[in-house]
Amino acid sequence: MPNPTAAMLVIGDEILSGRTRDANMHYLAQELTKHGIRLSEVRIVPDNHDAIVGAVQALSAGYDTVFTSGGIGPTHDDITAEAVADAFAVPIGIRDDARAILQAHYDRQGSTLNEARLRMARIPEGASLIDNPVSAAPGFTLHNVHVMAGVPTVFQTMVASVLPTLTGGAPMLSQSLRIARGEGDIAGPLGKLATAHPEVEIGSYPFIKDGVYGANIVVRSPDGAAIDAVIHELAALFPEAQ
Amino acid sequence: MPNPTAAMLVIGDEILSGRTRDANMHYLAQELTKHGIRLSEVRIVPDNHDAIVGAVQALSAGYDTVFTSGGIGPTHDDITAEAVADAFAVPIGIRDDARAILQAHYDRQGSTLNEARLRMARIPEGASLIDNPVSAAPGFTLHNVHVMAGVPTVFQTMVASVLPTLTGGAPMLSQSLRIARGEGDIAGPLGKLATAHPEVEIGSYPFIKDGVYGANIVVRSPDGAAIDAVIHELAALFPEAQ
CATH class of the missing domain: 3.40.980.10 (MoaB/Mog-like domain)
Known part of the structure; x- marks a missing residue:
């Protein structure tokens, strides 16, 4: 629901x-x-x-x-x-x-x-x-x-x-990964990951800090295990992520 | 305009x-x-x-x-x-x-x-x-x-x-007065002042700080002289204002 x-x-x-x-x-x-x-x-x-x-x-x-x-x-x-x-x-x-x-x-x-x-x-x-x-x-x-x-x-x-x-739903959980690369480098693999995992929402929130381009990738779902699995794949795709 | x-x-x-x-x-x-x-x-x-x-x-x-x-x-x-x-x-x-x-x-x-x-x-x-x-x-x-x-x-x-x-208008100017009294004490005279001065906008923004009730009264208009006049009246109404 x-x-x-x-x-x-x-x-x-x-x-x-x-x-x-x-x-x-x-x-x-x-x-x-x-x-x-x-x-x-x-x-x-x-x-x-x-x-x-x-x-x-x-x-x-x-x-x-x-x-x-x-x-x-x-x-x-x-x-x-x-x-x-x-x-x-x-x-x-x-x-x-x-x-x-x-x-x-x-x-x-x-x-x-x-x-x-x-x-x-x-x-x-x-x-x-x-x-x-x-x-x-x-x-x-x-x-x-x-x-x-x-x-x-x-x-x-x-x-x-x-x-x-109020009647709440399952609390929306989230986990994020910080990647210090421009979104343009991340976007291709990230888009494929998002398409493969419609059970979670994946957002990319870019930043520019001290001249360094990066993005926080946030994975959201009420299902903690689903988040864990996607974060795991994400970390494998971008080994430099923190 | x-x-x-x-x-x-x-x-x-x-x-x-x-x-x-x-x-x-x-x-x-x-x-x-x-x-x-x-x-x-x-x-x-x-x-x-x-x-x-x-x-x-x-x-x-x-x-x-x-x-x-x-x-x-x-x-x-x-x-x-x-x-x-x-x-x-x-x-x-x-x-x-x-x-x-x-x-x-x-x-x-x-x-x-x-x-x-x-x-x-x-x-x-x-x-x-x-x-x-x-x-x-x-x-x-x-x-x-x-x-x-x-x-x-x-x-x-x-x-x-x-x-x-973009075509701008006259810049909106504002001036504020901080009054350390509950809005309920201010509201009557303030409402009359607002009615008497439709040429400015008067807003009351309440706060509670360290148990003290107060409000910031903000007077807005593109006309600085109109603001000055209303702030003057306001200060006379509430001599304790800062």
Whole structure:
């Protein structure tokens, strides 16, 4: 059975402007791989209602699971919850359980649940909440879309609480061989090896380091023995590999 | 006049699997911002023909310019050139000028232009070549799509040769203020400020650092004086800001 698929939608002007570098995508990619779920597409869109709606609809229809990151805070540019509700044409409003979670949190902190913070209790109809042990404001799951915070520490705890609820496949294993020769020298034999072994995926990732051309050859499969066998053949083809 | 828009398509299983972290997107985002071009969407797809074709078509139709990264080397998993040709329904074949560039390069190196390397001379009909001073194998531009290498040093030199050919807008300037208060305390006044100043974009990017909640407030516009004025108001609203 093929592994379940996932997509990620990163919402954030600050990443598209080059001001900050996204960290959540790389984290999620690694976690999904461990869990046997194949991250099949990532999109990054700005804090723009229509862009978010369109991407949520496309990704939700195209993949088993979707994770979003960013735009669920209390400020004017946090528009993800409304956009996800609109993507599924469901109403959104303040929900009592979300409000209670926030109220308890701000009571403990000695701050007030003001109008801005109350926006974080707006949850689309039919969604279930995702726990946020870091800063209380919950994420939510609507259909196959998990809506999570952009702050990396919060994102990571939300991923940790969502992942066990998903059906994973066999974890995708991989092994790599570093070959300090130009890809052009490797490509012929490597292509034949890939054709002979459709049970694994073979990728070649070239690098140029200190003027030396090389490639990391990565063999991927849920089947560790299949990987071992191909790596063995690969090492025999390229005895200089490390 | 609004700034021209761009999209980026990153092609690479290795990024989606979490094995490597993309560096090209962050680089391109910064370069485009300097050049006054607004990076409006990024997609990351695997080394899959249909996924690349679909993304190229969608992004090419949706934005002024598209940049792709990855998949133009000599190995079996390098399928970007064919996919881009198919996206525009044009034939692809070995082109004499591209072959001559490769031949000269490998002659200098004392290596041979073998069958695998010759694949890098396959250029879609109607495309123009993008110079690659690092490792010779050219990128190409077809319609509004610039097809570039994934190796960061090569990607960067290709961006450097493509950017001057594009019409930029006024460079997007930005200034930020760091406020060590929870976004919930900032959100109300900040939202009013954003409504009062539609001539700038105001983004709030929260962080949690050593248990302290805060946000970086970023004000963006091509107009430096407009930014200064808003930052001034912002600093008056939040005297504790840095």
